[in-house]
Amino acid sequence: MSRHSKDSEAILVLEDGRYFEGESFGAPGNTFGEAVFSTGMTGYQETLTDPSYRRQVVVMTAPQIGNTGWNDEDDESNRIWVSGFVVRDLSRISSSWRATGTLPDELRKQGIVAVQGIDTRALTRHLRERGAMRVGLFTGDDATRPIDELVAEVLAQPVMSGADLAGEVTTEQPYVVPAQGERRLTVAAIDLGIKSMTPQQLAARGIEVHVLPGGASFDDVLAINPDGIFFSNGPGDPATADGAVALMRAALDRRLPVFGICFGNQILGRALGFGTYKLKYGHRGINIPVRDTATGRIEITSQNHGFAVDAPIGEPTETPYGRVEVSHVCVNDDVVEGLRCLDVPAFSVQYHPEAAAGPHDADHLFDRFTALMQGAKETSNA
Template structure:
């Protein structure tokens, strides 16, 4: 196997072997604590422009299949959810040599090569994670083959790439066209979902509850939404700095002004928070994994959640504040560090969470939030 090197912005280097495609990739180095669900992680549009370091020591056991991809391609054949890989690069300790799953259609290694994703294997990912936890997520690069060069040159390439702070990326991952996911049988409700980087399983979760979902591009306008006469609006997950998402914020304010029920997750939580007057900030190393505990302030219930975010809303547990649309509060916080994990209007007409209740991959503790949104669309104060 040919050599490869991971170079961090602070000058630290980790030498291993190439994994996936050969060449160069640049992005923000982050770590994911999930032990399973790597296909869903790699195809999550929220990871756009990020080099993911896997904390689980062995990756690739279950191969790659055509069912678990989380980046929807409207042009794909029915039932083909292979998924575009959105991560900029992948760093692992020990890639498995043998695929052991009846659903696998290829190996992770072969899929990385097929999609041109540059990775590295054979490095001490535990050490890399400790560096990122101590110093924070930082710009990085993976280099192999002809992209290898002198250390100073590689470090210069890493340091001259743009930072994730100030990055406006939702438009780069959003579907350029609208599409519809319908339930079996007659729809009970219609939801307009703004695709800021939506995952495939989210419309499915709505469809299971009898909801027809019109997925609209990130560039959608309020008139595009109202033309559908939706029963509710959904703000999806997505990549980048929420401080740059002014269009999405103004769109959300328009939806709130029309008093249409609204539900947001992840990036959508930050967008709703900004629409309610809150500010955002870049976290030191973020939350990425499927094992992160969140406390519901109203009930004290703890849910184990799937998360992927490097930015967060300002606020504290249970904090109430005035907005242009009525009184609001911080509804959820992370049990580990107190980070804001949800906001809501006290009227119950709009709420959002920072985590991923669609659970792809991840635990199903938060699936009830889809039922809560359906209840709001039914006119109940959920």
């Protein structure tokens, strides 16, 4: 089967053969990745610049995208990381007073293939039923090629399971985000795909943040004499992150206060002896409810992950580092959303408490990390 289209038209082809025709509004060309959907109604700029979306084609479930344009303030990193972008309707105008450009212009500037006019509701339902899968976006003349040829190209792409991607998004050189006001504490932040709002949240609490490359050694960490160590979010399969796991265990052995988010939660899970697994279609959006197992409190959270920690929910589990309990679970599907160590100063969550586009229910976790470090510092000085 073949079709004919104008130069502006495009086609989205899934690995199982289903396809959707639309119109190109980004850079010309073709792109491949894992098709995932995000339920966030705002914050598309933060989504596009989140390094955790490396090698993924993001489908937005909100029907209209682009109405606030693009600005110079909301980037979560120095570039767009998604492999491709898919929306139902592209806003014809940008109405925000903060906008310095438009979404299509920025996508074209950074070479990102994007498609509009897709039935994103049908596509999202398909991904929920069949699971996240490989996808190709084809534009121009390639959009007219036979479907079986396009499917073959999609099937030739690597899958996300087993993908080691943190090294592709981490900083090449260490850098420092100074504390705001008086410096109270120092943190080593391991960049596995860190978002810029995270060090800002720490700095706002009087913490000097030394952001280190994902391949940093424990000697690199000790060289800055930190009061704690932070493990960031990031892309790929946590089962491949042996170096980060070894670094986490070194921190736990030293009883250095630890806080991990998203990928960092999975790294802590592995360091404690738990396994990880790939979710059917993951959690991506800024409206995902999580329950604190200790208080029963529900927080609405920002999430972006396709893997999860396989840990027992309920009574604490004995690990090589003492007792550990699941601190948070997803209300929607009971996926583990956080770990709390009871005998060493370490905890983690699967979501994003920095959430630049909101919600801000989990901001207090940065205060908790600050208190954990302050307590450990006072104890060591006693």
